[in-house]
Amino acid sequence: MGLVAFFARSWRVMALSRSDHPHPPSVLEEERRAPLIDYARRGAHIWSPRAELVTKTSMAEAREAGLQVHPWTVNEPLEMQRLIDLGVDGIISDRPDLLVARRK
Numbered sequence: 001m002g003l004v005a006f007f008a009r010s011w012r013v014m015a016l017s018r019s020d021h022p023h024p025p026s027v028l029e030e031e032r033r034a035p036l037i038d039y040a041r042r043g044a045h046i047w048s049p050r051a052e053l054v055t056k057t058s059m060a061e062a063r064e065a066g067l068q069v070h071p072w073t074v075n076e077p078l079e080m081q082r083l084i085d086l087g088v089d090g091i092i093s094d095r096p097d098l099l100v101a102r103r104k
Contacts, residue, residue, distance in 0.1 A: 025043060025044050025045065025046070026044065026045070026046035026047070026048045026070065027039045027044045027046070027047055027048065028048045028049075028072075029047070029048070029049045029050065029053065030049075030050050031050070031053070032049075032053060032058075035061070035065075036058070036061045036062050036064075036065040036067055037061075037064070037065040039065065039067065040065040040066050040067055044067060045066075045067065045068060046067060046068045046069075046070055046089075047062050047065075047067045047068070047069050047070070048069075048070045048071065048072055048092065049069070049071055049072075050071065050072065051071040051072065051073070051074045051079060051083060053071070054069060054071045054083055054086060054088060055086075056086060059086050059087060059088070068089040068090070069087075069088045069089050069090075070088065070089055070090040070091065070092055071083055071088055071091060071092065072091075072092035072093075073092055073093060073094060074091050074092065074093045074099075075093055075094050075095045075098070077098050077101075080093070080098065080099055
């Protein structure tokens with residue numbers, strides 16, 4: 001995909017990354033901390049949640065906020081397929097070979 005993203009755990013880091021770097025900031029979440037629209041309003045373009053946080057509802061919320069969704073770390077083929085079926089924009093994985101095999 002060629003996209004480099006910052007993983008911002010705080011609004012301050014995200015604001016700095018927006019002003020100093022041309023790539024869009026990404027919000028990395030292990031657990032939900034705020035409505036996704038709040039991240040978009042503060043300049044995020046990508047939501048990178050732990051894979052288990054991605055549901056039909058959270059995908060709809062991300063789309064409404066205008067955010068891309070790139071969950072992490074997905075190494076199981078069935079979970080990869082679940083996320084692909086939900087329409088994520090990218091998947092962060094230690095097993096890209098399995099992910100590429102899903103796309104064929």
